[in-house]
Each structure stands twice: as structure tokens, then as C-alpha cells.
Amino acid sequence: MVAKNPLFVGWSFKKFKATVINDIWPEVLFFSGVATMVTLVSEMTKHKLSFSSAMLTVLGTVLGLVISFRTSSAYERYMEGRKLWVNIAIASRNLAQIIWVHVPFERMDKKTGEQKSILEISIEKKSMVNLVQAYSVAVKHLLRAEPGAYYEDLYPLVCFLPRYATHTPEKASEDDMLPLWKASAMDAQKHKTAHTLTSSRPLSPDRTVGRANTAPAGSVSNEDPEKELGELSEDQIYHSMRGRRHKRKKSFDPEMALPVVYSEHPLQPARNPPKESLYDYLPFLRIIKIFFRPLLGVFRRRKPEPEIPLSASSASRSFTGKKLKPEAVDSNVPLEITLFLSSYLAWLLRNGQLQPAIASAFTTGIAQLQDTVTNLDRIRNTPLPFAYQAHLRVSLWLYLFFLPFQVWSSFHYLTIPATAFASFLLLGFLEIGQEMTPFNSENPFNYDMNDLDLDSFCLSIQRELHEITAHTCPDPEEYIFTVWNQPFAPGDRRTAEEMMNDVSHSYHGPETGMHSIRRTLLKSWWDVDQITRTK
Numbered sequence: 305m306v307a308k309n310p311l312f313v314g315w316s317f318k319k320f321k322a323t324v325i326n327d328i329w330p331e332v333l334f335f336s337g338v339a340t341m342v343t344l345v346s347e348m349t350k351h352k353l354s355f356s357s358a359m360l361t362v363l364g365t366v367l368g369l370v371i372s373f374r375t376s377s378a379y380e381r382y383m384e385g386r387k388l389w390v391n392i393a394i395a396s397r398n399l400a401q402i403i404w405v406h407v408p409f410e411r412m413d414k415k416t417g418e419q420k421s422i423l424e425i426s427i428e429k430k431s432m433v434n435l436v437q438a439y440s441v442a443v444k445h446l447l448r449a450e451p452g453a454y455y456e457d458l459y460p461l462v463c464f465l466p467r468y469a470t471h472t473p474e475k476a477s478e479d480d481m482l483p484l485w486k487a488s489a490m491d492a493q494k495h496k497t498a499h500t501l502t503s504s505r506p507l508s509p510d511r512t513v514g515r516a517n518t519a520p521a522g523s524v525s526n527e528d529p530e531k532e533l534g535e536l537s538e539d540q541i542y543h544s545m546r547g548r549r550h551k552r553k554k555s556f557d558p559e560m561a562l563p564v565v566y567s568e569h570p571l572q573p574a575r576n577p578p579k580e581s582l583y584d585y586l587p588f589l590r591i592i593k594i595f596f597r598p599l600l601g602v603f604r605r606r607k608p609e610p611e612i613p614l615s616a617s618s619a620s621r622s623f624t625g626k627k628l629k630p631e632a633v634d635s636n637v638p639l640e641i642t643l644f645l646s647s648y649l650a651w652l653l654r655n656g657q658l659q660p661a662i663a664s665a666f667t668t669g670i671a672q673l674q675d676t677v678t679n680l681d682r683i684r685n686t687p688l689p690f691a692y693q694a695h696l697r698v699s700l701w702l703y704l705f706f707l708p709f710q711v712w713s714s715f716h717y718l719t720i721p722a723t724a725f726a727s728f729l730l731l732g733f734l735e736i737g738q739e740m741t742p743f744n745s746e747n748p749f750n751y752d753m754n755d756l757d758l759d760s761f762c763l764s765i766q767r768e769l770h771e772i773t774a775h776t777c778p779d780p781e782e783y784i785f786t787v788w789n790q791p792f793a794p795g796d797r798r799t800a801e802e803m804m805n806d807v808s809h810s811y812h813g814p815e816t817g818m819h820s821i822r823r824t825l826l827k828s829w830w831d832v833d834q835i836t837r838t839k
Contacts, residue, residue, distance in 0.1 A: 324735040332727045339708035339723035357710040395672040442637040444758040447749035451635040452488035457574035460563040484640040577751035795828030
């Protein structure tokens with residue numbers, strides 16, 4: 305497939321911001337200034353700032369090879385991240401198929417001795433498939449340095465998990481809070497309010513809060529439940545669709561496909577990229593901004609602190625427009641999800657619901673998820689050695705600094721644009737290597753156009769898992785022996801139903817059956833071989 309030319313097809317300011325111009329323009333401007341100084345002094349005075357260009361060829365060749373190796377190795381790391389996300393998709397698909405297809409729908413309740421309802425088992429299996437889906441979303445937020453579970457695309461999938469280590473009817477305290485919610489900055493008092501509101505005033509189908517006609521037993525402990533419920537309002541609690549109901553109908557909003565649930569904290573957006581401004585497109589204005597900042601600070605209102613810290617991946621830029629390295633933040637949500645999947649597997653084995661071979665595949669899938677996230681974290685947190693970075697950049701700076709001294713005798717006034725072009729070319733390749741890896745300023749998992757599209761990967765996994773759970777697991781007899789199936793074509797184009805009903809055919813003979821079937825399959829092979837070969 306022929307790729308589109310990125311320079312002339314679909315060009316926009318966002319694509320311009322994704323280039324390395326914002327990162328290298330101060331260095332290009334500096335070396336162009338050096339070239340201007342050398343040219344003017346040599347042309348307008350009796351002093352000639354020039355020396356032999358013998359070293360130019362040698363050093364240029366060496367630097368070219370080193371920068372080329374730097375860029376190619378960076379691209380390999382970039383592609384490794386993409387391959388690891390393919391592994392997450394494969395493992396998620398396999399685990400969902402095991403849970404939905406191989407965990408039986410027919411099950412006896414050991415306590416009562418009665419058969420469990422299909423609805424109860426379907427809810428159980430679909431909830432665990434939702435946990436598999438939540439894993440890829442949690443990994444996405446981990447790689448983007450977004451800790452915790454309070455996100456619009458993650459919290460609805462994990463909010464049913466237990467908050468405390470205690471079991472009913474024991475009373476839970478903050479000391480009993482499980483690591484998943486402790487690390488997510490869960491507020492115990494707000495959670496109690498959210499739990500009360502959820503139990504007694506569930507969300508109506510139109511995603512608004514409504515008073516239930518009857519409250520579940522034990523959901524409200526106050527003697528006057530109406531008084532307690534009257535003190536609770538939607539302003540005291542958050543649900544996953546707050547602030548999203550007035551979006552345009554045709555706008556892309558994949559979180560609309562997720563459950564609508566309550567939360568004790570306002571949920572962060574599924575995507576939380578850095579805010580864009582004019583300075584991102586015209587980076588030289590940042591220098592002017594420095595002189596006007598004291599004046600603007602007098603009239604600017606101070607913004608209130610958010611309840612949950614903003615994403616650490618929303619890295620700011622330096623005063624020249626160069627991207628700064630975001631703070632590394634860890635998240636235990638993927639690990640906690642795999643622990644719940646492992647405990648579910650152990651529960652199935654204790655109750656004899658899985659065959660050993662299927663249980664082994666289940667274990668392999670969980671191990672593959674854990675191995676993949678560890679390798680992704682390695683890519684994110686493994687920098688290039690400082691000595692290599694410093695030596696390569698200083699060597700390139702020295703080469704570009706002395707370049708105009710070596711080419712002036714041949715280029716004269718053309719030395720200025722020649723040096724600017726060489727600076728743009730070499731510094732651009734060096735910066736591209738850093739854009740694709742976590743070596744210095746960025747890692748390939750954030751929100752830049754040069755980064756991997758993690759949101760697209762997660763949505764693809766979500767679609768696949770929902771397609772798996774839409775599978776009805778029918779018995780083979782229901783769809784194999786029908787008028788739509790021609791299993792022996794092109795050797796025998798009769799349908800499976802016709803062949804089963806034609807009891808007089810040699811296929812049904814006790815002695816001729818297998819021989820006749822083999823002859824038909826041999827004829828099918830010969831026909832396919834002749835038809836599909838080009839003459």
C-alpha cells in the first residue's frame with residue numbers, strides 16, 4: 305500500500321505542532337547566528353574566519369552514522385511498544401473466550417443443591433470479562449502517568465470490586481481499605497454517602513438520579529430513611545456521565561458505551577492531554593511571554609485546586625517551547641485486576657468448573673498480561689545513558705559551531721542558509737529519536753501525534769470483548785446440519801441436510817461410507833487445485 309505524503313495531504317496546525325520544530329528552533333537560530341557572524345566578519349573586514357575543511361568530511365561521516373543508529377534504535381523501541389500492545393489484545397481476547405465459552409452456564413449451587421439461574425451465571429461471567437477489558441484501560445493510564453482508578457473509561461468497569469478487606473457484617477474502617485482504592489485516594493466518608501445513594505436512589509434509564517420506590521433492606525440504617533435521603537443530593541455525589549449529557553449527538557464519545565455509575569470523586573476524562581495554546585504553534589512567543597508574565601499575574605484569577613491531581617503526563621514546555629520530561633508515576637490498578645482474575649480462576653478450580661487444560665490456558669493468559677505490562681513499563685522507564693546523550697549532543701553542537709568556519713571560503717554568503725539547513729537536518733534527526741522513545745523528553749505512550757494511539761487500541765479490545773460476549777455458544781448440531789452448509793464443496797455441492805436425508809447414498813454404507821467420503825474429498829482437492837491456479 306502506498307502511504308500518503310504527510311507534507312501535502314491533510315496538513316494542519318496540529319501536525320505542525322507534532323514536528324520537531326518547536327524543540328530545535330532555538331539551536332537552529334543560534335547556529336545560524338554563528339554563521340551570520342562568521343560571514344559578516346569575513347566579508348566586511350580584513351580578517352578571514354576560515355580554516356581547512358579536512359575535518360569536516362571525517363566528523364560529518366561519523367556523526368551521520370551515529371545519529372542514524374540512534375534513530376533506528378529508537379524506532380525499534382517504538383515498534384516494540386506496538387507489538388506489546390498486540391500481545392495485550394491477544395491475551396485479552398483469549399481470556400474472554402475462556403471465561404465466556406469454557407466456564408459452564410449449567411452449575412449447581414452447593415449451598416442449596418439447586419441449579420443456578422442462567423442470568424446469575426451470565427452476570428458473573430460478563431463482569432469478569434469487563435475486568436479483562438479494564439486491564440488494557442488501566443495499562444493505558446499507567447503508561448501515561450495517570451494513577452488511580454477514577455477515570456471515565458476505567459472506573460465504571462472496576463467500581464464493583466470490594467473496597468475493604470472486611471466481610472459483611474463486619475464494620476469497615478479506613479485501615480481496612482484495599483490497595484486498589486487506597487492508592488486511588490478514595491475518601492471513605494464520601495464512599496459511604498455514594499453507597500447509600502446508590503442503594504436507595506439508583507440512576508434511571510435516562511441517566512438521571514431518581515428516587516426508587518422501595519429501598520433494599522439494610523441499605524439505609526437511619527430510623528427515618530426519607531429524612532436521610534432528603535439530605536442527599538446529586539451535588540454531593542458524582543456519576544460517570546456528569547458533564548457529558550449535553551454533548552452533541554454526532555460527537556465521538558466512546559464512554560457512552562460504558563455503565564453509568566456513581567463515584568465518590570469526580571471522574572477524570574478518559575483522555576487528558578495537555579491544554580493547547582498559541583504558544584504551542586508559535587513557540588518564539590514564549591520568550592515574549594516571560595516579560596509580560598508579571599503584568600498578567602495581577603489580573604489573573606487563581607484557579608481552585610482539583611479534587612484529584614491532573615495527569616502527570618500533561619507535561620509543560622520550557623520557555624523556548626521544548627517539551628519537558630513528565631513526572632514518572634506508578635499505578636497498581638493493573639496488578640490489582642490480575643489479582644482478581646487469579647482469584648476468580650482459583651474459585652473456579654475449587655468448584656470444579658474448569659478442565660485442567662483450560663485452567664492452564666487461563667493461567668497463561670494472566671501471566672502474559674503481567675509480562676506485557678512489565679515490558680511496557682521497562683520501555684517507559686529505561687533512559688538512554690546520560691554519558692551517551694551528552695557526548696552525542698555536545699559533539700553535534702561542536703560540529704555545527706565550527707561548520708561555518710570551514711565552508712565560508714567556498715559558500716561565502718550562502719554559508720548562512722547552508723548552516724541553518726544543516727542544523728535543521730541533523731538536530732531534527734536527533735530530536736526525532738527522542739520523540740519515539742522515553743530516553744529524554746517523551747515516551748511513546750502519551751498524547752502527542754507521534755505517540756502510539758493507546759485509546760484506539762483499548763477501544764478495539766473493547767469491541768472484540770463485546771463481540772465475544774455476544775456469542776450465544778450454540779450446540780454444533782444447531783448450525784452444522786442445515787441447508788446453508790455445503791461442507792464437501794466443490795466435490796459435492798449438496799447441503800449437509802440433503803446428505804443426511806439421502807440415506808441410500810454410499811456415504812451411509814457401513815463398508816463404503818468412509819471410502820466414498822475420502823473419494824469426494826480427493827475430488828475437492830483436485831478441483832480446487834485446478835480452479836485456483838493461474839494459467
